[in-house]
Amino acid sequence: MTKPIEVKQDAPIVINRTATKSYALQESAIVKWSLITISLLFLALFLILPLITIFVTALEKGWDTYVASITHPDALAAIKLTLTVVLIVVPLNTIFGVAAAWVITKFNFKGKNLLITLIDLPFAVSPVIAGLIFILLFGAQGLFGDWLFANDIKIVFALPGILLATIFVTFPFVARELIPLMQMQGVTEEEASISLGASGFKTFWLVTLPNIKWGLLYGIILCNARTIGEFGAVSVVSGHIRGLTNTMPLHIEILYNEYQFTAAFAVASLMSILAIITIIIKNIIEWKAKEV
Amino acid sequence: MSIQVQNVSKRFGSFQALSDISIDIESGELIALLGPSGSGKTTLLRILAGLEGLDEGAILFDGENITGVSPKERKIGFVFQHYALFRHMTVFDNVAYGLKVRPRKERPSKAEIAKKVNELLSLVKLDNLADRYPSQLSGGQRQRVALARALAVEPKVLLLDEPFGALDAKVRKELRRWLRKLHNEFHVTSIFVTHDQEEALDVANRIIVMNNGKIEQIGTPDEVYENPKSPFVYDFLGNVNLFRGRLHNGKLTQGQFEIDVPTYLDSHEEAVGYVRPHDIHIEKVQTSNDTVAATIVHIHLLGPVVQIELKRDDIDEYLEAEVTKEHFNQLGIKKGDIVYIRPKQLKVFIPEDFSI
CATH class of the missing domain: 1.10.3720.10 (MetI-like)
Structure with a gap:
């Protein structure tokens, strides 16, 4: 009957397909990096900073x-x-x-x-x-x-x-x-x-x-x-x-x-x-x- | 196990899926439910399995009314169109499932289950893939797991919903042959749904042709192909040429062209003669006046069979004829030639017959 498919060889291809971004959606490096910077800064300001503040204030008095x-x-x-x-x-x-x-x-x-x-x-x-x-x-x-x-x-x-x-x-x-x-x-x-x-x-x-x-x-x-x-x-x-x-x-x-x-x-x-x-x-x- | 379907009707909202269906199936038959989509064939199969309820009528297994019996007690094996394998279980566990879920008293021991599953897996030639998951199998392999899983519970009836529908042509043909062989070995009453007339003709020993929730014809593949009871069956089982005309004194008249139909003696203003492509006789030189001239439009060479597309010279209608390669060579015809054709065999239907 049909030859058993080699799944182990097949799997990475699927992963690669999802990992590789669409060529059509490629942006220039400046756009890409500025978007990443904005996201990271936003997260730092509104998430990381308050979180650190909580722990710092909590441990302020020892x-x-x-x-x-x-x-x-x-x-x-x-x-x-x-x-x-x-x-x-x-x-x-x-x-x-x-x-x-x-x-x-x-x-x-x-x-x-x-x-x-x-x-x-x-x-x-x-x-x-x-x-x-x-x-x-x-x-x-x-x-x-x-x-x-x-x-x-x-x-x-x-x-x-x-x-x-x-x-x-x-x-x-x-x-x-x-x-x-x-x-x-x-x-x-x-x-x-x-x-x-x-x-x-x-x-x-x-x-x-x-x-x-x-x-x-x-x-x-x-x-x-x-x-x-x-x-x-x-x-x-x-x-x-x-x-x-x-x-x-x-x-x-x-x-x-x-x-x-x-x-x-x-x-x-x-x-x-x-x-x-x-x-x-x-x-x-x-x-x-x-x-x- | 024998199956009787008695006057079964089923509606889905305003859609009449089945109307007054009655069928007798003998033990050990291999039946094809054939019809276009929406004809009710899958609904009927699901009603037989108990996966769908019915509005009217009764289902009898071996003479016993099982209309209200739940699917888990019907002792059926159901093979789903898209296999419905348990995706989180290995092939082995899928096949073993029906045995493992039995109540403790009826459940075979672990060793017995393993033995049975391995037997089935070698029957479907998947012994080396027992530890794989369904997502790691090809379509044909999944279908065979689904079959093995259904057979594991030793069903009295095997029900298959479009079993080969999602497979490519070559695998389909292989599995078809294999299903027939399996049926010959096990002799379990089997019913499969298909919309592929070739598949039905090839595999089944009886065909039930359905259309619009009704049965059009029940018969052996030979009967339904050679003696279709309705224009629908004629049309659905293979290609067909139509000769529309007037029926009078055992003759179907179409303008100047007359065809002898001695078995139809009544008169009708409108009648249609149905002719299979291989029942069209072709000659290069006119030998009798019961033929009509046509021009060859196209010639298809399909191995041993030659398909010839023709255009009638008297009216604007196309015909399809089929001859053997040998005969084709003897005729010595080519595209653009004028030939003379005559239906060797035709079946006449009066339009009100098929005002369905």
């Missing part, structure tokens, strides 16, 4: 002050609360995102476009408004306020409110990442799996999930980053109770407003480190995904 700032009980409470929120919100939004993407890409039903639009809603709505929605629903003067008070359930100014607001703001990330990917992949592999006698669950676990895993991880990373950093919505519903309902961004704001710059920047540096780690993981994932 290592001991830095350690003291981030081990202060209020700071530790804020870190703990933020991590709690992450541990609850990210898994929930991952499940929701996969389910929504699955439903949208594998089935045809009425109201599909509406669902896609609704998933995008948090991107369009200001986080502050997202927070206000929950105050209006569950606050003391809110729609369910009396009932919640009568039953002694606290949502606003407590962990449940922070969770709800964060979920609202971050739920598009996983779904938005998966929908185009799953649309591109289509349903034939799933059909093949079913026709070979696999159950729906096995099809999802053995065929769908491995195909979307890099996209899914990427979505989770983005969702995670936003969950840690969310300020607006959480600020409205948290009530800023020190040691209880302050997440890391809120804690930083309070410290800053109290002129405790070193402490504020110390906690900020912690968040920056988290952000940098996130970006590194994101890049590893992108690189891995490209390999597949």
Whole structure:
């Protein structure tokens, strides 16, 4: 039959093809280098410089002050609360995102476009408004306020409110990442799996999930980053109770407003480190995904 | 396994994909579903597999109604048009998949699965590529993996959707022959969809010609080619020349030109005679008056067959004739010559027959 193709010889050609820029788009050296310089200067000014400032200010008064700032009980409470929120919100939004993407890409039903639009809603709505929605629903003067008070359930100014607001703001990330990917992949592999006698669950676990895993991880990373950093919505519903309902961004704001710059920047540096780690993981994932 | 399709209809929105389809397929047949795109052939195949639901009618496997049964319980092997191989699995894992996903009680042991997969891989001549991923294979190799994967579950029916559609001509021919051989060995009831009439005639032992969601004709390749039941089938299976005229007293009259059609005795103002290119008789010197003069416009030499394009001298119509190389040499004709032609065999259809 046909001769087996030599993939190892073939692969570099493909890479070269993507690496070599179109001849038609070649610019003169001056244009090229000035564009590169502008981009680098812009990044240095608006990203690198602030990042350095954070660390410099945080360590201004020495290592001991830095350690003291981030081990202060209020700071530790804020870190703990933020991590709690992450541990609850990210898994929930991952499940929701996969389910929504699955439903949208594998089935045809009425109201599909509406669902896609609704998933995008948090991107369009200001986080502050997202927070206000929950105050209006569950606050003391809110729609369910009396009932919640009568039953002694606290949502606003407590962990449940922070969770709800964060979920609202971050739920598009996983779904938005998966929908185009799953649309591109289509349903034939799933059909093949079913026709070979696999159950729906096995099809999802053995065929769908491995195909979307890099996209899914990427979505989770983005969702995670936003969950840690969310300020607006959480600020409205948290009530800023020190040691209880302050997440890391809120804690930083309070410290800053109290002129405790070193402490504020110390906690900020912690968040920056988290952000940098996130970006590194994101890049590893992108690189891995490209390999597949 | 025998298959009965009973009065099956299917709509997609306002589009009637299938209307009232009934077919009987015997165990061990190799069937081609032939038709142009949009004729409903793929829809029918997907309904047989259970990948698509139906609006009306029933599907019976071995006399048992399986209309509502899910595809995973139908014991079918489905080969997809673009193979649908699991891209993150090696060739080996792709073929083993159907066995690995069985419930624990029915699942063969690891060693048994490996043995079976290796057998299938050597059957499709891919034993040395077991560790490759689908993206590292050529189209023909992927198609063979897809076949091996479908065969691994020992299906009672093998369903193939345009199995050779995306391959180049040479590989296609090879795989065609190979599929027929495979069918001879396994005798599993097989149905494949194709829009290529040559493929259907070459591989299948029965052909179902479909058009606009309806069945035009069912028969052996010989039957549908030699005795098309409708103008559509005539047209779809190979080239055809049309002789339009008036039907009267067993004669098809076209101006001065008359063709004897003794089997058609009724009269019609409009009738069309269908003639295959190889059923056109050519002579250089007029020997009888039932011929008509035509000028040779073009001569195609295609190995043993010579295609001759002709223009009728009496009316502005072109004809295509096919003769053997030997006959062509005997005739001694060349481009620009005037020759006399006569249909050796023709089939007459009355226009209302094909007001489909």
